């Protein structure tokens with residue numbers, strides 16, 4: 001009945017060359033199997049909880065065959081962000097209204113609110129600027145813009161806390177968030193980034209709710225030469241991820257990134273699934289997951305706040321990725337999230353391709369959103 005635990009990684013492990021200075025993966029695997037055979041009570045519990053599923057399929061990309069995506073030219077933050085409503089609104093405001101007066105500040109407040117900065121945060125920002133303006137601190141609109149820039153950067157600096165993938169091997173990253181926000185895409189980008197940094201990465205196709213989700217993850221794996229652990233559609237997500245964590249340990253992988261479903265038949269179903277995933281991981285590593293990364297679509301506006309609140313209750317979120325900030329995103333939701341939760345913003349998505357994920361940088365972000373200087377007519 002438990003054969004699938006023992007069998008499936010065995011065939012694939014031998015394909016992996018043992019890395020220098022590390023325990024040979026085959027031995028590591030044997031040790032894992034032995035550990036399972038000796039069935040500690042916690043592993044028994046894990047097994048009892050996991051329905052015996054179809055054998056996992058390890059989607060090994062043929063090593064030299066698929067060339068990784070050619071590196072597209074990395075566009076600057078400003079190039080990516082200047083299309084946002086935020087950037088456009090501010091540019092046109094200062095062009096239309098170069099005079100420093102209360103009306104300008106009222107309009108500025110409206111732009112900030114429209115860009116999803118949040119009502120409270122917007123009025124706090126603007127009132128602080130208003131006081132300084134009345135004290136004649138600003139010589140011209142450029143000076144006001146510089147002050148706004150600094151105030152915005154100050155809001156974001158506390159959440160500029162990059163993810164440190166260290167201290168655990170494998171370092172387990174659980175990706176959560178509602179459907180369509182960019183979870184699978186972000187996993188693909190992270191896999192590419194960490195692989196390029198020389199880490200051995202493994203992906204777990206834990207969104208078993210939709211067959212397309214598994215296929216999509218496999219495509220990212222192939223494209224970037226990163227193995228994907230998957231089972232058939234409707235497989236138990238916790239079992240897939242448990243499996244993947246075992247495989248990652250056997251292979252001495254550096255990072256395991258696990259995809260999850262964004263929606264199940266019921267909200268309670270999603271809650272149960274995510275807590276089961278976390279519980280089952282802990283049978284193998286009491287500290288796992290080491291990062292619960294919630295992906296938020298930057299175009300969803302204030303709804304992002306309630307999404308995060310809900311996921312906080314389901315599973316302790318430890319970091320955020322805000323996607324789709326390129327193009328038409330309003331961009332202000334990043335400030336609202338920073339102010340409301342203070343959770344680290346690890347990365348932002350500035351496009352759809354593999355290299356369009358940036359480590360969050362408060363100053364680069366604000367510089368990208370704001371016009372550099374004011375065009376004068």
Ligand SMILES: Nc1nc2c(ncn2[C@@H]2O[C@H](COP(=O)(O)OP(=O)(O)O)[C@@H](O)[C@H]2O)c(=O)[nH]1
Nearest residue numbers: 179180181182183184185323324349350351352
């Ligand atoms: N423009 C843009 N599109 C993105 C970004 N991240 C994801 N997407 C797109 O959003 C859509 C949904 O992404 P997906 O990863 O399938 O979302 P999931 O359901 O959360 O896994 C896809 O069309 C992605 O290409 C981003 O940073 N910028």
Ligand SMILES: [Mg+2]
Nearest residue numbers: 183184207213
């Ligand atoms: Mg997905």
